[in-house]
Amino acid sequence: xxxxxxxxxxxxxxxxxxxxxxxxxxxxxxxxxxxxxxxxxxxxxxxxxxxxxxxxxxxxxxxxxxxxxxxxxxxxxxxxxxxxxxxxxxxxxxxxxxxxxxxxxxxxxxxxxxxxxxxxxxxxxxxxxxxxxxxxxxxxxxxxxxxxxxxxxxxxxxxxxxxxxxxxxxxxxxxxxxxxxxxxxxxxxxxxxxxxxxxxxxxxxxxxxxxxxxxxxxxxxxxxxxxxxxxxxxxxxxxxxxxxxxxxxxxxxxxxxxxxxxxxxxxxxx
Amino acid sequence: xxxxxxxxxxxxxxxxxxxxxxxxxxxxxxxxxxxxxxxxxxxxxxxxxxxxxxxxxxxxxxxxxxxxxxxxxxxxxxxxxxxxxxxxxxxxxxxxxxxxxxxxxxxxxxxxxxxxxxxxxxxxxxxxxxxxxxxxxxxxxxxxxxxxxxxxxxxxxxxxxxxxxxxxxxxxxxxxxxxxxxxxxxxxxxxxxxxxxxxxxxxxxxxxxxxxxxxxxxxxxxxxxxxxxxxxxxxxxxxxxxxxxxxxxxxxxxxxxxxxxxxxxxxxxxxxxxxxxxxxxxxxxxxxxxxxxxxxxxxxxxxxxxxxxxxxxxxxxxxxxxxxxxxxxxxxxxxxxxxxxxxxxxxxxxxxxxxxxxxxxxxxxxxxxxxxxxxxxxxxxxxxxxxxxxxxxxxxxxxxxxxxxxxxxxxxxxxxxxxxxxxxxxxxxxxxxxxxxxxxxxxxxxxxxxxxxxxxxxxxxxxxxxxxxxxxxxxxxxxxxxxxxxxxxxxxxxxxxxxxxxxxxxxxxxxxxxxxxxxxxxxxxxxxxxxxxxxxxxxxxxxxxxxx
Numbered sequence: 001x002x003x004x005x006x007x008x009x010x011x012x013x014x015x016x017x018x019x020x021x022x023x024x025x026x027x028x029x030x031x032x033x034x035x036x037x038x039x040x041x042x043x044x045x046x047x048x049x050x051x052x053x054x055x056x057x058x059x060x061x062x063x064x065x066x067x068x069x070x071x072x073x074x075x076x077x078x079x080x081x082x083x084x085x086x087x088x089x090x091x092x093x094x095x096x097x098x099x100x101x102x103x104x105x106x107x108x109x110x111x112x113x114x115x116x117x118x119x120x121x122x123x124x125x126x127x128x129x130x131x132x133x134x135x136x137x138x139x140x141x142x143x144x145x146x147x148x149x150x151x152x153x154x155x156x157x158x159x160x161x162x163x164x165x166x167x168x169x170x171x172x173x174x175x176x177x178x179x180x181x182x183x184x185x186x187x188x189x190x191x192x193x194x195x196x197x198x199x200x201x202x203x204x205x206x207x208x209x210x211x212x213x214x215x216x217x218x219x220x221x222x223x224x225x226x227x228x229x230x231x232x233x234x235x236x237x238x239x240x241x242x243x244x245x246x247x248x249x250x251x252x253x254x255x256x257x258x259x260x261x262x263x264x265x266x267x268x269x270x
Numbered sequence: 271x272x273x274x275x276x277x278x279x280x281x282x283x284x285x286x287x288x289x290x291x292x293x294x295x296x297x298x299x300x301x302x303x304x305x306x307x308x309x310x311x312x313x314x315x316x317x318x319x320x321x322x323x324x325x326x327x328x329x330x331x332x333x334x335x336x337x338x339x340x341x342x343x344x345x346x347x348x349x350x351x352x353x354x355x356x357x358x359x360x361x362x363x364x365x366x367x368x369x370x371x372x373x374x375x376x377x378x379x380x381x382x383x384x385x386x387x388x389x390x391x392x393x394x395x396x397x398x399x400x401x402x403x404x405x406x407x408x409x410x411x412x413x414x415x416x417x418x419x420x421x422x423x424x425x426x427x428x429x430x431x432x433x434x435x436x437x438x439x440x441x442x443x444x445x446x447x448x449x450x451x452x453x454x455x456x457x458x459x460x461x462x463x464x465x466x467x468x469x470x471x472x473x474x475x476x477x478x479x480x481x482x483x484x485x486x487x488x489x490x491x492x493x494x495x496x497x498x499x500x501x502x503x504x505x506x507x508x509x510x511x512x513x514x515x516x517x518x519x520x521x522x523x524x525x526x527x528x529x530x531x532x533x534x535x536x537x538x539x540x541x542x543x544x545x546x547x548x549x550x551x552x553x554x555x556x557x558x559x560x561x562x563x564x565x566x567x568x569x570x571x572x573x574x575x576x577x578x579x580x581x582x583x584x585x586x587x588x589x590x591x592x593x594x595x596x597x598x599x600x601x602x603x604x605x606x607x608x609x610x611x612x613x614x615x616x617x618x619x620x621x622x623x624x625x626x627x628x629x630x631x632x633x634x635x636x637x638x639x640x641x642x643x644x645x646x647x648x649x650x651x652x653x654x655x656x657x658x659x660x661x662x663x664x665x666x667x668x669x670x671x672x673x674x675x676x677x678x679x680x681x682x683x684x685x686x687x688x689x690x691x692x693x694x695x696x697x698x699x700x701x702x703x704x705x706x707x708x709x710x711x712x713x714x715x716x717x718x719x720x721x722x723x724x725x726x727x728x729x730x731x732x733x734x735x736x737x738x739x740x741x742x743x744x745x746x747x748x749x750x751x752x753x754x755x756x757x758x759x760x761x762x763x764x765x766x767x768x769x770x771x772x773x774x775x776x777x778x779x780x781x782x783x784x785x786x787x788x789x790x791x792x793x794x795x796x797x798x799x800x801x802x803x804x805x806x807x808x809x810x811x812x813x814x815x816x817x818x
Contacts, residue, residue: 040682044696052678052698085343094391094691177702182727183746183769184675184701191703211747212726213763230760237703 038106054110063110064157076104116161118261125262150176154268164260171242181209192241193217196234206243291402293449297515304778306352309399309444314578315512317660318735319776323783325738329752329762331799336374338793345771346788349399352777360397364411372779378424382411391438391691392460399444403472408452410441416454428475436689438463444510455507462528462692465505479554483524483542491541499536502686504528505543508573509656520549521591525571529684531639531695539564544572558608562595567638569650570597577661581715583611594659594670596652600717614717617653617674620646639679639695649677649699658732658773665755668714669741673728675705709743721758732773744770750787766794
């Protein structure tokens with residue numbers, strides 16, 4: 001890992017005691033006080049929703065180099081202080097301006113990534129991606145393609161190379177997470193379910209949303225089904241499965257490298 | 271047999287609008303099934319409606335009657351009061367609205383003057399309701415004032431500062447008005463306040479007494495705090511307490527200690543945090559206390575509604591108080607003496623081996639938060655929370671919306687700065703499909719489970735039981751539902767369109783029973799579709815008005 005000791009400590013040792021960590025870090029250089037203080041505030045106020053270390057939870061992951069709703073440091077402080085109307089992100093009016101700046105500094109530190117050296121050829125990856133009947137049959141990227149799989153226009157901001165590779169080779173283990181269907185997320189965004197109806201019919205699909213009485217699932221052909229749970233004879237949830245097939249045996253190692261290199265560069269409009 | 275109820279309904283409807291709500295009426299709130307006169311519907315905290323027009327047989331025909339859209343953005347946690355056809359509810363930040371309870375039309379609105387720089391450390395400036403006495407409506411404010419409003423106009427009669435918001439004090443709970451007094455708790459333990467319960471003269475706003483939930487120098491109990499740690503000991507009094515007029519005792523739950531997660535600097539049991547206190551209403555002196563969670567480091571406050579009921583224990587009729595505590599155990603105490611009678615876990619908890627003969631938890635080693643994190647259930651929000659349980663004297667069951675989820679608890683160093691967070695740690699909860707909930711019916715004397723209705727996610731809404739044999743509750747996913755009080759079978763549900771984060775109530779106007787609950791920033795009110803079974807009483811519709 002070509003990362004600085006500070007970032008390594010912040011990113012990996014998220015549970016280490018602050019004092020001990022600061023002492024350890026000081027062997028490599030001073031830890032900016034803002035980041036240490038910001039982390040303390042983050043873990044008591046923000047981590048419950050955004051995850052310890054900002055890895056995501058009910059609320060979006062923040063360990064990203066670019067945050068859609070907070071492109072600048074000023075905007076990030078503003079979001080922390082005043083919230084985002086129409087979302088669960090409340091304004092932390094109880095933070096002082098200094099505290100908000102400290103939290104923002106910590107969040108930015110989480111998103112700093114060492115540049116990755118990717119062996120693949122992005123142009124070759126782009127050609128593979130665009131082959132008819134491939135990725136674009138389910139994913140949208142820069143407005144092209146169709147389907148209900150995740151939009152990949154900014155996937156290079158969300159996932160690092162190892163995660164992209166896992167998504168391609170073992171998609172069940174690389175499930176994206178979703179705040180739906182409830183406030184106590186995170187939930188797997190594509191949970192496989194099997195329902196046995198009162199009439200004895202078995203329906204397989206991917207959960208779209210659920211509450212105590214309703215399950216909406218999507219069948220493999222894209223058909224939405226809204227089921228009344230109280231009428232079902234059985235409902236089975238199958239974690240760790242994905243509607244996306246594994247491409248481990250479809251592509252050669254070189255082709256996988258190429259696809260990863262291409263997807264890692266998908267970072268949306270600059 | 272239906273006559274007494276109809277008579278009561280008719281009288282309620284015929285009474286002059288905004289008649290005086292005397293203390294006698296509050297003490298006998300059950301005799302007025304059409305009204306909902308106190309936070310929990312009665313002074314005993316039962317949240318039970320004697321109305322029986324909506325029953326297990328006809329609840330399927332329950333339909334929206336009207337919806338009120340709050341003027342303030344923010345999720346409503348209010349539990350409305352209904353007095354002779356007028357509903358009083360609070361919005362976010364403690365604004366008060368009076369509505370025509372039949373139609374939902376606004377009668378008047380009171381806007382709080384919220385100062386800039388309001389401190390709300392650890393919670394949103396929510397408000398959970400008003401109290402009413404004579405012709406006055408009482409409400410707390412997020413900056414810790416208590417306000418008395420004229421019930422007819424919403425005009426301010428008096429305002430008193432209860433505590434200093436700059437130190438983190440706030441009021442979110444509904445006051446309790448009884449016997450010429452207005453009682454209010456405070457919150458702010460997350461900022462290291464020293465909590466209390468206050469009693470004010472309902473007419474003048476003059477303070478009659480203050481009970482500190484954290485004993486001071488020279489007082490009994492201060493020895494349960496290391497050094498000077500009592501000064502920032504927390505002990506919020508978030509949630510409206512209950513009152514027994516016969517014993518003259520007030521029952522109030524006390525919140526968590528400060529600092530929240532790190533107990534190193536407050537060695538000892540930290541009385542009276544995470545305890546139930548019984549106070550003499552006239553003087554505010556402590557009659558007894560029972561501490562559920564000594565030396566808490568998981569935020570398991572006792573900010574749940576204490577439920578008063580009568581029962582026979584070991585062949586002897588006794589006055590009882592029960593609490594489905596945040597720490598995962600259901601407790602039954604003798605409410606005259608505080609004697610521990612029973613305690614049973616009502617969720618899968620992972621921090622205690624059980625309770626000893628005195629009701630004190632036998633804590634598992636290694637359950638404290640640490641630098642590297644300690645995983646256990648329940649999570650900081652507990653097995654229950656501020657939202658209300660319900661007790662049906664008719665079914666003889668205690669109902670609680672139980673939360674089943676775990677969490678990883680962390681501890682950090684902490685020091686006190688006035689008006690700042692005083693936490694000393696954090697938690698990362700285990701959410702997703704592993705986190706669930708249930709509406710549970712418990713044997714009120716033992717806590718043994720009678721039935722359980724599973725919920726998709728850990729709930730944030732209270733329960734209401736009715737003489738129609740129903741239990742009403744709500745979910746995070748926006749469903750408001752009715753279960754059979756006897757079996758837990760679901761009988762009706764409605765998608766409200768937003769998270770249900772409040773306690774339901776029931777009332778009647780003009781002979782028609784309504785069930786009301788807040789969802790998102792709306793109040794939704796339901797009644798039977800006109801003509802649907804209203805004239806077809808069955809045995810189960812027989813009113814079960816039981817007087818306290």
